[in-house]
Amino acid sequence: MAGRVAGKVAFITGAARGQGRSHAIRLAQEGADIIAVDLTGQIGSVPYAMSTPDDLADTVKEVEALDRRIVATQADVRDYDAVKSALDDGVAQLGRLDIVSANAGIFSFGSLEELDETHWQDMIDVNLTGVWHAAKAAIPHLRAAGGGSIILTSSTAGLMAIPNIGHYTAAKHGVVGLMRTLALELAPDMIRVNSVHPTSVNTDMIQNAATYELFGADLPVEQRTKEVLGGRFQELNALPIPWVEPVDISNAVLWLASDESRYVTGVTLPIDAGSLIK
Amino acid sequence: MAGRVAGKVAFITGAGRGQGRSHAIRLAEEGADIIAVDICRDYDTVGYGMSTEADLAQTVKDVEALDRRIIVAQADVRDAAALKTAVDDGVAQLGHLDIVCANAGICTVQSWDEVTPAVWQDTLDTNLTGVWNTMVACAPHLIAAGGGSIICTSSTAGIKGLPFLAPYVAAKHGVVGIARTMANELAQHKIRVNTVHPTGVNTPMVEGLGGLNPLIERDPNLGPIFVNTLPVEAVEARDISNAVLFLASDEARYVTGLEFTVDAGNTIR
Numbered sequence: 305m306a307g308r309v310a311g312k313v314a315f316i317t318g319a320a321r322g323q324g325r326s327h328a329i330r331l332a333q334e335g336a337d338i339i340a341v342d343l344t345g346q347i348g349s350v351p352y353a354m355s356t357p358d359d360l361a362d363t364v365k366e367v368e369a370l371d372r373r374i375v376a377t378q379a380d381v382r383d384y385d386a387v388k389s390a391l392d393d394g395v396a397q398l399g400r401l402d403i404v405s406a407n408a409g410i411f412s413f414g415s416l417e418e419l420d421e422t423h424w425q426d427m428i429d430v431n432l433t434g435v436w437h438a439a440k441a442a443i444p445h446l447r448a449a450g451g452g453s454i455i456l457t458s459s460t461a462g463l464m465a466i467p468n469i470g471h472y473t474a475a476k477h478g479v480v481g482l483m484r485t486l487a488l489e490l491a492p493d494m495i496r497v498n499s500v501h502p503t504s505v506n507t508d509m510i511q512n513a514a515t516y517e518l519f520g521a522d523l524p525v526e527q528r529t530k531e532v533l534g535g536r537f538q539e540l541n542a543l544p545i546p547w548v549e550p551v552d553i554s555n556a557v558l559w560l561a562s563d564e565s566r567y568v569t570g571v572t573l574p575i576d577a578g579s580l581i582k
Numbered sequence: 583m584a585g586r587v588a589g590k591v592a593f594i595t596g597a598g599r600g601q602g603r604s605h606a607i608r609l610a611e612e613g614a615d616i617i618a619v620d621i622c623r624d625y626d627t628v629g630y631g632m633s634t635e636a637d638l639a640q641t642v643k644d645v646e647a648l649d650r651r652i653i654v655a656q657a658d659v660r661d662a663a664a665l666k667t668a669v670d671d672g673v674a675q676l677g678h679l680d681i682v683c684a685n686a687g688i689c690t691v692q693s694w695d696e697v698t699p700a701v702w703q704d705t706l707d708t709n710l711t712g713v714w715n716t717m718v719a720c721a722p723h724l725i726a727a728g729g730g731s732i733i734c735t736s737s738t739a740g741i742k743g744l745p746f747l748a749p750y751v752a753a754k755h756g757v758v759g760i761a762r763t764m765a766n767e768l769a770q771h772k773i774r775v776n777t778v779h780p781t782g783v784n785t786p787m788v789e790g791l792g793g794l795n796p797l798i799e800r801d802p803n804l805g806p807i808f809v810n811t812l813p814v815e816a817v818e819a820r821d822i823s824n825a826v827l828f829l830a831s832d833e834a835r836y837v838t839g840l841e842f843t844v845d846a847g848n849t850i851r
Contacts, residue, residue, distance in 0.1 A: 555833035570850030581839030
């Protein structure tokens with residue numbers, strides 16, 4: 305049986321690990337070739353360890369193990385020229401572009417009153433401007449292919465306010481505005497644009513001491529275990545689970561990337577265990 | 583390769599033709615058995631014909647051709663007791679229930695001052711109370727199964743105030759409300775509840791919308807409300823079925839409370 309995105313090529317930012325790697329694997333399982341970029345380095349205002357070149361190499365191995373091709377490049381989504389160059393090079397090697405997953409993102413926290421300028425600026429630069437860069441670089445290639453699907457990674461924080469992550473909330477709300485405008489501007493070219501809105505996802509972005517402090521500031525450090533804090537994460541959701549897995553987001557991305565959703569554009573798709581309806 | 587809903591059982595209302603039949607076929611293609619109901623009887627208030635017993639028999643043939651089982655009953659979604667009997671019988675024969683498509687609906691076109699009490703009542707009874715009756719009849723079976731997925735068919739008219747469709751718009755907005763409430767109340771049972779919102783779909787119901795153009799000509803300012811963003815006039819029933827399949831499958835195991843537009847961008851304009 306042919307894969308659900310067989311013969312297509314997908315561009316994924318933040319593909320070294322977490323959701324980005326999961327998207328690369330899931331799309332490759334269903335027949336897509338992959339163009340992957342990741343910073344594979346640290347940003348000073350981010351309170352957890354970011355991905356490494358080894359992580360990106362592992363993504364390459366996993367996609368190749370599925371007998372699909374992958375072109376992986378170290379690139380910072382804040383640097384438009386670097387993103388464009390990596391994507392152009394990937395398209396030159398793989399022949400076309402059909403799918404874009406603008407996934408790269410960072411997380412940090414602090415009240416809006418106390419947040420410093422660097423935290424604010426890094427967040428907006430990566431989580432909002434970086435998304436626009438990925439889409440902007442991709443549009444000519446999608447148009448050349450006669451259409452395509454752009455999937456922007458927002459968050460439940462793109463549709464509701466969450467205290468102490470105001471800069472993240474602002475950036476992720478901005479992604480929704482970007483998505484809706486792109487959907488209108490690109491519809492005549494049959495390019496669809498949608499956003500996905502995960503609740504907490506079981507990745508390194510939440511399973512770290514800094515995020516545990518956000519959820520368990522009242523607890524001594526030794527009591528901030530995955531089990532204890534899982535209960536607090538679960539309070540965000542309607543379904544009785546603490547967090548979702550990366551593959552759950554990838555399954556939504558796959559559906560939006562495939563021709564099954566050929567007339568779906570402008571959708572804010574939550575994979576949020578009902579967080580938004582509570 | 584195993585189907586994406588292999589081993590599951592789906593209950594579908596309005597399965598005689600159109601989107602309901604398409605859902606039955608798409609879910610059966612991916613391994614589900616089907617419990618199907620349809621009224622197979624015309625409404626005095628609706629200007630186009632409803633499905634017939636022959637239509638429902640064709641749905642049976644189509645599903646059986648895919649080597650899946652299907653149990654059908656002639657039932658009116660306005661009749662809670664009849665609906666419960668149909669669901670209970672189907673579950674007794676097929677063993678369990680996992681997926682619910684509350685799809686049955688009617689649509690009439692008229693300006694607000696032409697809405698008769700009978701049109702208002704039939705539309706609300708079918709398109710809103712019918713969805714409620716379906717949920718109530720099915721939820722106990724989903725709880726018994728340890729979880730499930732309920733997909734209610736709303737419309738772009740469940741999001742926008744489309745002109746000349748007042749009772750339909752009221753009912754389709756109401757569907758969103760009960761879906762959200764049930765998503766919260768049933769979450770503890772791992773039951774997900776979502777709505778799908780098609781733009782115009784190429785089905786026999788579209789015949790009923792034939793009266794739109796003369797009304798729009800009386801106030802051309804209202805025309806663009808019906809226009810899609812993508813350059814397609816209408817979508818196919820299968821496009822809605824593909825969304826239903828995703829929501830029905832375990833791929834969407836943590837998706838609940840969603841208003842899922844399959845509308846060629848109609849609602850973002």
